[in-house]
Amino acid sequence: MTATTTGISTAAVYPHYLHCLAEADEQAAVEVAHDLLDAGVPADRVLLDLVAPAQAEVGERWARNEWSVAQEHAATHISERVVAAVAACTDVRATHGRIVVACMDGEWHALPARLVAEMLRLRGWQVTFLGASVPAAHLVSYLHRYDAHAVALACALPMRLPQAHRMIEACRRSDVPVVVGGRGFGLDGRWARRLGVPWAPNGPAAADLLADERALRAGAPTSLAHLADDEYAALVSRRGELIDSALADLVQRVPAAGDYSPAQLDSTVSDLGYILDFLAAALYVDDGTLFTEFVEWLVTILDSRGVPAAAVEATLGHYVRVLHDFPRATGYLQQGRAALPVSVRRISS
C-alpha cells in the first residue's frame, strides 16, 4: 500500500470506505477516493487497492447472506461512480489504438471489466466501455463501425462459456483479436486455453498482452473435438424438460415443496436451471472440475440461506438417473456429488 507524506493511505481509509458502501453513501465514498488522489496516491492504486478489494468484499458479504441483493446492488453502483470520479480526475492522452471492453450478455457485474477498462485507459489506450450485458449483435455492429485494435471480453460465470465462445468467434470473423478475462474462464484461465483465446488474469496483464499484437493474434487452436458426442447439444435442447422432471422429483421427495410460494418456486426453478447450465458448460469445455467447483459454491450459498446441501445431492442424483445415457454428464454429476460434505452423502445413501 502506498504511504504518502500526508499520512493518508488506502489501507487506512479502507474500513471507512467499506462503511460508505454499506451506507450507500455515494458522496462520502467519492470523497474518500478524492482524498487519496489529492494525497498523491496514483489513480491505478486507488482502483486496485481500494475499489477492487472493497467490491470483492461486497460480493463475499452477499455470498454469506449478510447483505441483501439490493444492498449489494447499491454498493456496486457506488463503486462504479467512484471509478467514474477517479477516471474524471486523471488526464491521460490516448496514444494507442482503440480497445473495446465488454461484458457477456446476461452478466451484470460490470465493475471488474470497468476497472480493467480504466487500467487500460491509464496506459494510454483509447478505451470504449460498452458496459454490462452487451448483446453479441451490438458488439459486432460496433466493431463494423469503429476500427478496434482488440476486444477485451469479460465473463464472470463459467456457465456462459459456450456463449462467450460464440462471441469470440464473431469478433474474430470481424478480424478483431480478442483477449478474455474474468472468473468465468477459470482462476488459471484454463477454459480460455480450451477455447484457444488469449487470457489475462488482471488489468495490468491485459495491458501487456494487448501491447503485443503477435501474442494477441497467436491464438491456439480450439480443442473441442469432444463436442462430437452431442451431449452438450442434447442437454441444452432438453433443458426445460429436465427442469420439469427435477421439480416433480423434488415435490415427490419433499412434499413441502408443493406449497412453495411463487417466489420460492421461481428461485427453485432457476437453481435447477443453473445446475444444468453449469453442467452444459462443463460438457462444452470437457472439464468436470467446472461443475464440481460450481457445486461447492452452490452449497456454500444455499447453506448460508438455510437450504440443506441434501437438496442439492438429491437433485444431482435425479439428474444422474435421467441422464444415464450421457456418460460424460453423469461422470461430472458423480464428481459433483463426491464434492458434497461427507455428512450429506451419508444421509442420502
Add this chain to the structure above:
Amino acid sequence: MVCGPDGTVMHVSPVAQRLLPEVVVGGTLDGLGSLDPEMTRHGRRLRLRRASLSAGRSCWYVEDVSDSVERADALVAERSRSAFLAVVGEKLGNPLHPDRAAAAVVRLAVPTLAEVAVLVLAPRSGRARWWRARRVDDESPTVDRGVLIAAELPPAVVESLRGGEPHAVDWLVEQAVDAGWLPGADLSARLVPLPGRDAPMGVLLVARQATRWYVEEDLDLIRAFAARAGAALTTALLYRDQTEMADTLQASLLPAAPAPAPGVQWGTAYRPAQAGLRIGGDFYGSHRLPDGGSVFFLGDVSGKGVEAAVFTGQLRQCLHALHRVEQHPVRLLQLLNDALLETTLAHGQGRFATMVLGVVRPHRDGGLGLTLAGGGHLAPLVLRSSGEVEQLPLSGMLIGVVSDPRIGQVSTRLAPGETCLLYSDGVTEARGGRRGDEQLGTDRLTQALTGCQRMPAPALAERIEQVTCDWLAQRDHDDIAVLALRAVGPGDRPHRHLHAVPAMSEPEPEGSTGP
C-alpha cells in the same frame, strides 16, 4: 529387367532399355545407386518395384510415371491455390471496418503471395493511405501503415490505379524502395490493381526474393486474390458510408438522458429488441419547466424497429414543443393526442402510442410532488421508504387513436428516498420461466423491487433491466425501457472539497471512458 541370384542382369525389356540405357545384359544394377522405389533418370520420373522369381532370380519392373507425377503436382498446386482463395474468401467475406479490411488483405497475402505485400488505396483528398505486411521469422506477419501525398506516389502505382498492370518490373522495385515500402532492390515484384465499383480502388504490390520470379500462374492467383480483396474493400467502404448515415439518424432517435432537476435523481434503462439496431419503439425523456419543476414521460409506440423509432422521434419533438405552451399533464397529453391524430391521419400511418406523462415539482421538505397522466400505459410503481411497492391507480386510453380519449390522472408525493418507476411492457411481458412462455408479470417485478428503497435511481432502473433479462435468459424480447425518479432530499450535503463529483448522465453514452 531380370537379374540372376548374383545380381547379374539377365534380361532387359525394350521399354526398360529405353528408360535406363545404362543397364545392359551381363552387367549389374549398381549404376542405379541405392535402387529407391522412386528415382529420376534422364529427366524422367521412374518407379521401380522388385518381385522375387524362382531360383534366387529377381525381376525389376520399371515404370515411367513422369506425366502422372506432373499432373499430381499440378493438382496439388491447384488445390493449395483453391484452399488459399477459400481462406481469403472466408476472412474477407464478412463486412469489415475499412481499415481492418485493408490490414486483413495485406496480412493474407503473406506468405502465400509475397514476402512483403503493400496495399495502396486510391487517394482521397490528395492523400493515399497504405498498409504493408512483412514476413518475419514465424508465421504471423507484422503489419504497419502510412500515408503518402498523392503527388508522391510512385508512377507505377499511379499507372496501375488507372487500370494498367506495369510490366517493367525493374523500375517497379526501385520505385517501391524509394517509397520506403521495400527493404532493398534484390527482389522481384508485381503490381496488381484491386477492382472497385468503376476505377480500381487500390493497388496491391507483392514482392519476394529475386530468385522466386513471379510466373504467369502466380499472377493468376494474385489477380484472383486482388478481385476478392477489391470486393471486400468496396463492401467495407459502402458499409462505412451507410453506417455513418445510419448512426447520425440513430443518434437523433435514441432516448436522451433526462435533464438534471433539483431534488430529483433520475435513473434510466433502455434495451431495444433489436440489439444491432440500438433503437426501438420505447421512449422516455424529461424537460425542465420554468418554475423549477420538470415534465417527464415514458411510453411505447405501436410497431417495431426503425419505423417505430422514427415515430418516437416525432412524438418526442411534439412534446418538446408542446410543453412550452401547456404544463398540465392531462391537457398536455390531450394536446399531444390531437397533434398525433392530425399527423397520422395526414400520413395514413395509423400509429398510436401508450404513455405516462407527469410533472414533478420539488417541495421545501425535500420531497417531490407528482402529477401523472395516463394514456393507456402500464401504471407506475412507487417504492416507498418502508420498502413496500405501491402501484399508482392510473389508467387511460391510447394516444393517437380517437379525438377525445379518456386520460387518467393521479397525484402522489415522494418523501426523500422514495422512488417512482415508469416502465414499458417489455418488462412485465418478458417471457421466461421453465418453458420460456411465462410472463414476468407485475407481481414478480414488485417482488424484485420490494426492500430496495435504499438503492439510487440508476441502480433501481438497472435492477429492473437485470431482473427482466435474467427472466428472459437470452430469449428474444420486446423493447425494454425504464425511467426512475427518486426524491433525494433537501439539498445535498456540502462538499468538503472544491471538486464536485463529475456530472454523469445515465445511460452513459458509448465511448464515455474514452478521452
